[in-house]
Amino acid sequence: MTAVTHPQVITVRRSALAARASIGVFLLLNLVAIQLMFQIAGPPAHNLFGSIGRLLGLHLAFAMVVQILLIARLPVLDRAFGMDRLTGWHRWVGFTIFWLAILHPSFVIVGFAVYDKVSVLRTALTLSKQLPVILGLIAVGLIVLVVALSVRIARRRLSYETWHAVHLLLYVVVTLGVIHQLYEGTAFRINIWTEVYWWGLWAFALGALLTGRLIVPLIRNARHRLRVAAVVPESGDVVSVHVTGRDLDRLPARAGQFFLWRFPGHNRWWQVNPFSLSAAPNGRSLRLTAKGIGTTSAGLRDLPIGARVFAEGPYGAFTLARRTRTATLLIAGGIGITPIRSLLEDPEIGGDVVVLYRVRSTAEAVLLGELRNLARVRGARLHVITGKTGPGNQPFRPDSLQSLVPDITDRDVYVCGPAALTGAVLKSLRELRVPSRQVHFEAFRLAA
Template sequence: MIAVTRARVLTFNRPLRVTRTAIVAFVLCNVLAVQVLWTAAGPARNLTGTIGRLLGLHLALAMALQLLLVARLPVVDRAYGMDRLTGWHRWTGHAVCWLALAHPAVVLLGFARYDGVSLPAAAAALAGRPPVLLGVIASGLIVVVVALSVRAARRRLSYEAWHAVHLLVYLVVLLGVLHQVYEGAAFRAHPVARGYWWGLWAFAIGALLAGRLVVPMLRNARHRLRVAAVVAESDDTVSVHITGRALERLPARAGQFFLWRFPGHQRWWQVNPFSLSAAPNGRSLRITAKGVGATSVRLRDLPVGARVYAEGPYGAFTVAHRQRAATVLIAGGIGVTPIRALLEDPDLTGHVVVLYRVRSARDAVLLGELRALADARRARLHLLAGRSASGYRPFTPDRLLSLVPDITARDVYVCGPDAMTTAVLASLRRLRVPSRQVHAERFRLAG
């Protein structure tokens, strides 16, 4: 008989609520500030122009917030997790795109109405002003980046190509700032307005440089990561063991991931997010990857002693976000890597159930390690092997409930292929598992 776990609530995650409240307050204060500055600047030549100016101010704010999202600030990442930040990054990108289309269109209409000329004539007149031309170029680049980021286009691009396209965002920001400085009436209206915008841009760009450049460079200079061993786990899966100096000072937790580069064995812009497949122990790190991309395929050829450049750690897929004393860990395919690390985490207390979904038993990477860890902590491990094409559906609500009758009283961690993760999350909603108890890792990145 399976014992049913009582829904005991944990309290150690309260600081996260304070951080989240502060972040929400920051965003709302900036939205309010933009509205105040727009009002203080006074009306434009006509109502259409005034609306166009408001759209432009919100476009600038959205671009600054987008920079903060892609800066991958540790405080924000720990509070929300990279998956949620990536979702916000996507929706903010859509907002930026629509504002980048609406702002010039409305401004152009306002000029045409004020001067009593046709839209082509107004466009020709505005095109002769270099700051306006910079804004138009920035808007065009925004549309290109967003168009290549929609799912239909994204599926046709490799991760490396998608990453390279997103580098255009930095050029967009430069052109947008120049356009605002030289053309923005609300920017020049008052010293307070200029101070606000310069302060916001300095904060956003500074956060980006710190999060994406300065901190990673300092950490890599401190730890000097090197390949210690390369171990083939199966025909298409390999583990890379990494050592370095003072790894006990690296703020990594089980369930998190890094962006990995291997200088000399790949191009600098070729970078992949690989989760730690073992809990950090202060002496070494381990990643386990399946050969599906240009970077992961070459991992088995890495020589011992090769330099490693890591950016991170990232992700809130850790025990810090637990709400309940008992846990379910659900893995699919190579998504087992952070799940295996979580199972080893000494901070994961309480009863644990592990569900490992694979097509066949021979595809179950790290299964021996999972069994050993499950035995050591008296966890239940279920290997769910079978092909979806044959009708095997282990994650329907009924089957989930049969495997874990007390699932609503547990935290649920899910990592695997997107289709599997989507199916599990849908079943958890139908079972009315509270969303705050559900934690998913889809290996998506903001920027």
């Protein structure tokens, strides 16, 4: 097998590397700037506790800027890292904000208590009567609530729609945080340059958020005027929705990507779900295929023909643009077959293709007929792996994978499915020493 040398692939790879380098420089320069502001700000921290509290406050504000940029759905970040990895970072930055939001006021309160030589409780009560502090404490409470509902135990008990609605509180936190800084931002009021830098940074982040999450989606949906063209049941709990509109050839969507879908008039505005394209975009229509799990997905089969559709996207780097080899292995589990099926239909797929489709039984293999037809047209090998996973049936162990695909290390591998399946496959690929640049996976854990 030989590496892909198509100019488009090389361009995408170089673009991603340049974007990653630029983002790294952006983070480093801002961290240095924050440290310099802290060093030259001087009083009124008064003591070590107050100084630590002020430094933590600066890093808390910057962490919020980073979080805003992560949820802004910036195309440059999507192309460089992929939405799945960005969502993982969103989670960890969220936990970082949580701890900074707890520690920042704690050190400030202790600092004032030591300076005034009064109890911590009395200092906390005194400070809590001030408007900026009240707003900050409300923001901290909301952060605690969002994080508490994001831990795995709580997350499993919430529907996707409820979890997403809770995360909309992040916008309230950002608003309160900005107001709090207007009152308490002594560290960046050193001179005109520090003020311009700090508020310029926030203006950039908020501008990116408004552009990526509001302005661009509104313009695209006004241009394309998406409507439901057909609703096709695929099985007892799986349905495909065909969407048409104007000038869809101008929509920059690729096979393997997903949109955030809303259906105004059928669902409430905050009910949104990330559904992959289950067919390669053809410039005339889009198709999503979903399993009825949450409120939105379960109600898709009741969508009336002609219903309005509001789509935000496309998102995701789970595309053939990131391929590095001529041979490809596509692995899907359950409803994770949707982006895999669209990749198999992509005209750029070419080369030697193997598809592994893991389901409990053939009856549950959604879109199987389409997969078989596409595999025949593409000359691909399709393996439908059924049965309950157990000692005698572990298809994604390293030896099992290599038995099915002996040249697996010479292929790009695309994986989409439940977390357990994806984790097992990725672990085996590492043990088989498949280069990380050849491994591509997608999971849907979007929050805000």
